[in-house]
Amino acid sequence: MSYKVLITEDIDKEGKDYLKKFGYEIKIAENIREETLIKEVKDCDAILVRMALITAKIMEAGIKLKVISKFGVGVDNIDVKEATKRGIRVTNSPESNKNTVAEYTMGLIISLAKKLFLYDRELRKGNFNIRENLSMDLEGKVLGIIGAGSIGKLVATKASKGFGMKVIEFKRNINELEESEYIEITDDLEYVFKHSDFISLHVPLTESTKNLIGEREFSLMKPEAFLINTARGEVVNNNALVEALLNNKIAGAAIDVYEGEVPSEDNPIFKLENVIVTPHTAAHTEEAMKRMSLHPAIGIQEILSGKDVSWPVN
Structure with a gap:
């Protein structure tokens, strides 16, 4: 037939x-x-x-x-x-695309930690002394993963085994056997935000995850922490994110996804220098x-x- x-x-x-x-x-x-x-x-x-x-x-x-x-x-x-x-x-x-997105996520985490975009931008202006603005090591830093599905688990593995990071995975249904030396599992979202140096989002867009990350969650984060979103734009309240970045409530972000898929040209996120923005390309290899x-x-x-x-x- x-x-x-x-x-x-x-x-x-x-x-x-x-x-x-x-x-x-x-x-x-x-x-x-x-x-x-x-x-x-x-x-x-x-x-x-x-x-x-x-x-x-x-x-x-x-x-x-x-x-x-x-x-x-x-x-x-x-x-x-x-x-x-x-x-x-x-x-x-x-x-x-799970490994592709996991690799991309790690690339964004490295870029944020090592200030690659800042160094590139400033050196092109002739500012060699930007090297005095020190970057950070990833070893020993805490990565919070929201969404411990196939991509989130791969990011956890790459971060812990490849870079020596400590990982906290947020999961609603915990199986204690999943924990390891480097990976901690919790059902306490607040705990993840309070203790992480990087937060990486890997949840699908559903009614329960829409605007999951907003003003309250940003208020819990360390001022030196970073947010990475390769999931869906609607998971994060964009106004709350902009406010957190403008007022140094968090150190920076890497954003690959936007509300409505194609972002508006006047989205204030594009005017901020402490953000890496990419056009939903995490899976585009x-x-x-x-x-x-x-x-x-x-x-x-x-x-x-x-x-x-x-x-x-x-």
Whole structure:
């Protein structure tokens, strides 16, 4: 039986070649506006989605729709509750970019600790004496990890085993066997913020994590501590972050994600010199892009062929 897959935004050829190998017909969406996807999904059995919003109206129009598969990890752009109600399976690709994001996170932590961006900027101005503004060692410093999933655990491993950092993982359900010489597990969020030199966020965007980090959390942090966000922009209250940075309540931040995905040009975060900003690129390596294209294609094939699903969401 021939199936048709709607790809909302183009992907690497690995994913498309995989689908074609099984005889799937591929349709690339003209754009990601809801009205466009409503028209284009009508004869499709599956959607492979990157950042497009997959709404109830799109699912309603997809009269043949059986599976929605996510390029990447976060499924906050998919109405999973509606999909479940309609019997539409949702899959994602949690194994595709976890090491890539973990490496990027460590790069941001190193850049903050070693003041790489400050040194680069000032030396280009002729300020050789900026070297007197001393950086810090990571060994012995405390890294607080909010979100001890696959990426958070990899960051913990790299930080503790690679750099000799002490790690505190925030986790709601604690298994004491998970603790080690370098890694402490706690269900006390306040404790993490009070005792960490770096806080790294790795939680998905849900109703419970939206604005999880705000004025109160920043007030608990050490004035010499840093925040790193490679999770989702909406997890952090942007106004509270700006206020904390402007008033030196924290030493700095590294931000890869923003509310609404694409940040507004007048976002005050861009005017601050104690912040590293990057355009949601933590997972954007050549290798990860290939995996993120292939893995959702695998999810589609598994569901439509009746096999066990490697990365189920619902």
